[in-house]
Amino acid sequence: xxxxxxxxxxxxxxxxxxxxxxxxxxxxxxxxxxxxxxxxxxxxxxxxxxxxxxxxxxxxxxxxxxxxxxxxxxxxxxxxxxxxxxxxxxxxxxxxxxxxxxxxxxxxxxxxxxxxxxxxxxxxxxxxxxxxxxxxxxxxxxxxxxxxxxxxxxxxxxxxxxxxxxxxxxxxxxxxxxxxxxxxxxxxxxxxxxxxxxxxxxxxxxxxxxxxxxxxxxxxxxxxxxxxxxxxxxxxxxxxxxxxxxxxxxxxxxxxxxxxxxxxxxxxxxxxxxxxxxxxxxxxxxxxxxxxxxxxxxxxxxxxxxxxxxxxxxxxxxxxxxxxxxxxxxxxxxxxxxxxxxxxxxxxxxxxxxxxxxxxxxxxxxxxxxxxxxxxxxxxxxxxxxxxxxxxxxxxxxxxxxxxxxxxxxxxxxxxxxxxxxxxxxxxxxxxxxxxxxxxxxxxxxxxxxxxxxxxxxxxxxxxxxxxxxxxxxxxxxxxxxxxxxxxxxxxxxxxxxxxxxxxxxxxxxxxxxxxxxxxxxxxxxxxxxxxxxxxxxxxxxxxxxxxxxxxxxxxxxxxxxxxxxxxxxxxxxxxxxxxxxxxxxxxxxxxxxxxxxxxxxxxxxxxxxxxxxxxxxxxxxxxxxxxxxxxxxxxxxxxxxxxxxxxxxx
Numbered sequence: 221x222x223x224x225x226x227x228x229x230x231x232x233x234x235x236x237x238x239x240x241x242x243x244x245x246x247x248x249x250x251x252x253x254x255x256x257x258x259x260x261x262x263x264x265x266x267x268x269x270x271x272x273x274x275x276x277x278x279x280x281x282x283x284x285x286x287x288x289x290x291x292x293x294x295x296x297x298x299x300x301x302x303x304x305x306x307x308x309x310x311x312x313x314x315x316x317x318x319x320x321x322x323x324x325x326x327x328x329x330x331x332x333x334x335x336x337x338x339x340x341x342x343x344x345x346x347x348x349x350x351x352x353x354x355x356x357x358x359x360x361x362x363x364x365x366x367x368x369x370x371x372x373x374x375x376x377x378x379x380x381x382x383x384x385x386x387x388x389x390x391x392x393x394x395x396x397x398x399x400x401x402x403x404x405x406x407x408x409x410x411x412x413x414x415x416x417x418x419x420x421x422x423x424x425x426x427x428x429x430x431x432x433x434x435x436x437x438x439x440x441x442x443x444x445x446x447x448x449x450x451x452x453x454x455x456x457x458x459x460x461x462x463x464x465x466x467x468x469x470x471x472x473x474x475x476x477x478x479x480x481x482x483x484x485x486x487x488x489x490x491x492x493x494x495x496x497x498x499x500x501x502x503x504x505x506x507x508x509x510x511x512x513x514x515x516x517x518x519x520x521x522x523x524x525x526x527x528x529x530x531x532x533x534x535x536x537x538x539x540x541x542x543x544x545x546x547x548x549x550x551x552x553x554x555x556x557x558x559x560x561x562x563x564x565x566x567x568x569x570x571x572x573x574x575x576x577x578x579x580x581x582x583x584x585x586x587x588x589x590x591x592x593x594x595x596x597x598x599x600x601x602x603x604x605x606x607x608x609x610x611x612x613x614x615x616x617x618x619x620x621x622x623x624x625x626x627x628x629x630x631x632x633x634x635x636x637x638x639x640x641x642x643x644x645x646x647x648x649x650x651x652x653x654x655x656x657x658x659x660x661x662x663x664x665x666x667x668x669x670x671x672x673x674x675x676x677x678x679x680x681x682x683x684x685x686x687x688x689x690x691x692x693x694x695x696x697x698x699x700x701x702x703x704x705x706x707x708x709x710x711x712x713x714x715x716x717x718x719x720x721x722x723x724x725x726x727x728x729x730x731x732x733x734x735x736x737x738x739x740x741x742x743x744x745x746x747x748x749x750x751x752x753x754x755x756x757x758x759x760x761x762x763x764x765x766x767x768x769x770x771x772x773x774x775x776x777x778x779x780x781x782x783x784x785x786x787x788x789x790x791x792x793x794x795x796x797x798x799x800x801x802x803x804x805x806x807x808x809x810x811x812x813x814x815x816x817x818x819x820x821x822x823x824x825x826x827x828x829x830x831x832x833x834x835x836x837x838x839x840x841x842x843x844x845x846x847x848x849x850x851x852x853x854x855x856x857x858x859x860x861x862x863x864x865x866x867x868x869x870x871x
Contacts (some may be wrong), residue, residue: 224843227263228471229255232487233270233315233453234300234480235277242529242541244300245307246512246549249542249685250626253476254311256682257621260704266471268457269304270315271297275446277350279432280526282298289432293318303529306790307538308685313465315457317434317449321464324636325456327437329498330425334438338384338497341439344424348376352482354447357421360414368482381426381442388493389420395492402488403507403624404552407481411488412827423490451491455500473501476624481552484508507624510554512545532562534835535734537789539684540566540726546626546683559738563729570726573637574676580644581669582694582719588653592718593667596660602646603668607710609639610672614708617679626683640672670695671713679708686789686811687725694722773828774870775799776861782815788835794818794843798827801869806839812856824859826871 231247248269255267273293282292297316304311315322333339347356349366356366358372366373368796393416395401396408426442427433433443458472459465479487487506495502532541544565549555613636621630647665652658674697681688681702692702696717706712777796785791790808792815805825824844831840844859 222345225263226266226471227255227258228256228266229268229476229478230454230474231269232273232477232483233317233450235275236270242512242532242545245529245541246302246509246545246555247478247480248304248309248311250509250546250549251476251623252307252311253542253546253626253683254476254621254624255312256310256685257617260682261618262704263674264470265312266458266467267310267312268315268454269302269309269311269458270313271317271452272446272450272453273297273316273318274429274433274443274449276427276432277842279430280350282432290318290828304756306530306533307542310685313457315453317453319464321462322456323434324455325461326434326444326452328461329452329494330434330444330448331437333383333494334381334499336497338387339381339425340384342382343377344382345377346375346532347373349373358632359418366411376429378428379441380424380428381439382422383448383493383497385424385489385493387418388496391493391496392416392420392489396488401502401504401506403505403840407484407488407508407552413483415489420489432573447486447600448494450776451486451494454491454503456597474503476505476507477503478507478509478624481508481510505624507551507553510550512549512557513554514557531738534788534790535738536566536729537687537726539687539789540570543570543630543684547630548627551623551625551626559735560731563731563734567727567728567731569634569637571724571728573634573641575724575726577637577641577644577669578691578694578725579671581666581673582721584649584653585666585670585719586721588649588662588666591720593663593716594659595715597664597667597715598660600647600661602643603664604640606643606668606672610675611637611708611710613675614679614704630683633676636672636676640669640676643672657748667713667715667717668819670717671710674701674713675707675710678702678704690722691725694720696720771824771828774824775827776864776866776868776870777803777805777823777825777841779821779823780820780868782818784815785835785837791834791837792818793837796823796825796841797866798825799865803840804832804838805841805843806837806867807843807845809843809845809856809858813858820865821858821860822862822864824861 229251234244251267251269252575255265258265271293273289278289278293282289285292293316302313317323327495330339347358347361348354349356349369349371351371352366352368354366356370361373362370363849365371393412396411400412402408405601419869423445425445425448426436426439427445428443431443431444434445434449434482436442454474454477455472456462457465458468458470460468460472477487484506488508492502529541544562545555547565547569548557548561585593611630616632617629620626620632643665649662649665650667652662673691673695676689677688677695677697681692695713696719697713700706701712775798777798779794780797780802781795783793785793785806788810790810791806792810793806794807796803796805826842826844829840829842831838833839845856845858846859
């Protein structure tokens with residue numbers, strides 16, 4: 221186990237051109253799982269994500285909405301942060317390219333490259349894809365359209381600065397073909413054949429036809445090309461050429477950049493060239509994954525095939541969605557999404573596999589031993605095979621985490637889950653329980669199952685961080701038992717371990733009913749009230765004026781009762797006395813409170829919100845809470861007030 225070695229992992233910074241969908245989630249969920257696993261191993265982890273907020277497309281989108289570009293990106297950035305909270309993303313730092321310190325660093329980087337002679341002024345004339353913010357030559361187009369997104373390109377002609385790429389062509393080709401920088405390495409061939417060997421063309425790195433960008437300090441007609449701006453975030457977020465942070469020497473070079481295949485070229489060719497020109501170390505690895513596709517097409521709002529992660533997470537739990545998208549995506553390949561694939565995966569692996577294993581084992585310990593195993597033991601057939609598979613699992617998962625092959629890591633874990641379920645059938649505890657002479661053998665079988673579940677849940681906690689602590693609690697595993705250091709050992713649980721039966725970890729889903737409901741939701745995605753409500757609670761709202769605020773009726777309420785909402789892992793149902801009557805309010809705070817904790821408290825709530833149904837429960841108002849921190853450090857606290865009667869108005 222390493223002793224506080226550093227590990228730096230990054231997602232790309234997301235381009236806020238609209239509300240996020242499930243297609244945005246893979247990279248961040250995958251990086252989060254790796255970051256959590258590395259922390260579990262003892263690494264000092266820096267996990268970076270953020271939003272890429274400059275460019276012509278943003279300027280155009282803001283104009284369409286009648287707001288300034290900054291107002292537009294402020295709103296979208298909060299929605300992305302809300303999604304990451306909802307998906308339990310434990311990022312350590314969130315960068316926005318509109319942050320002052322980032323702007324300062326990018327301007328210095330641009331000037332440094334200019335002073336070194338790598339940037340020169342010229343005139344750009346060629347093809348430009350606005351949605352991708354990409355320049356293309358005629359030969360690179362596919363049927364006259366952008367080779368990345370398939371959209372129409374425009375003729376662009378303007379004064380511009382260019383970055384010399386050719387001096388780095390040989391070094392970049394060797395980087396891609398002779399090292400393990402690019403994962404999977406099979407991607408190197410297309411990059412070399414399509415971009416390097418035909419002659420690596422100089423890159424246009426400034427624009428003059430729009431203003432929403434970082435100004436070039438020595439020529440204010442120009443703004444920095446968005447990809448020079450965006451790629452720099454990986455070092456500016458560590459304090460490179462700014463005073464905001466002081467982590468560059470500690471964490472750089474990055475251990476892993478993870479990106480989708482549509483931005484591979486920028487990270488595999490342009491970013492290394494920039495770093496070579498700046499004489500900085502190169503990242504160790506670039507992991508490239510495919511797209512989550514819907515009926516064979518990349519998910520896209522313009523194509524009308526967006527699947528809302530807020531909806532899916534609310535129905536099945538964020539952990540189930542995290543598991544599904546990671547289990548389906550092989551590094552370097554696309555992953556096909558459909559309602560049927562998702563629900564069948566949740567049912568087969570999580571409900572019938574892991575969930576059933578935990579519930580069956582705990583139930584048998586309670587039924588046959590009153591919840592606490594005796595100390596007597598008797599080894600028998602099949603024990604050694606199960607124990608060997610369980611104790612060798614961590615090394616296999618370690619290897620796949622190192623290779624950023626999360627699908628394979630999860631497959632190995634669930635092989636052990638399947639082996640444990642088979643062990644139940646092989647040993648038949650229900651038959652052993654019929655003979656008092658088999659008491660020691662029965663206790664051994666159930667202990668072996670519990671300790672196998674401990675290993676599985678410990679390793680899975682990086683992938684499903686909300687549900688696995690519940691599994692560990694049910695099998696009686698303490699924090700030390702569930703440590704990474706014990707994940708390759710057996711007989712770690714106390715021999716007289718006590719279990720604690722809980723709710724089903726992953727309830728089985730009615731496939732036909734759910735598919736029908738999901739298909740209906742997808743068709744009307746923008747109008748679905750539940751998604752709008754969750755975004756409001758989790759992501760924040762846009763700026764308002766004093767008249768808007770005055771329209772909110774905030775009151776003191778007394779919590780008379782509180783319970784969990786069925787089929788939801790996020791929602792609590794409150795019965796609130798508002799001074800005159802009782803009302804029901806549903807709030808997405810179940811991850812921070814047990815229902816009984818708030819009964820009897822005086823809380824603040826907005827009384828005049830339009831009623832909305834959440835998971836079938838009509839909610840009449842919104843409970844006010846305060847949020848501190850971001851990512852894994854986030855804490856939420858319901859606002860309470862003493863000495864005021866229920867119904868008192870806050871003004």
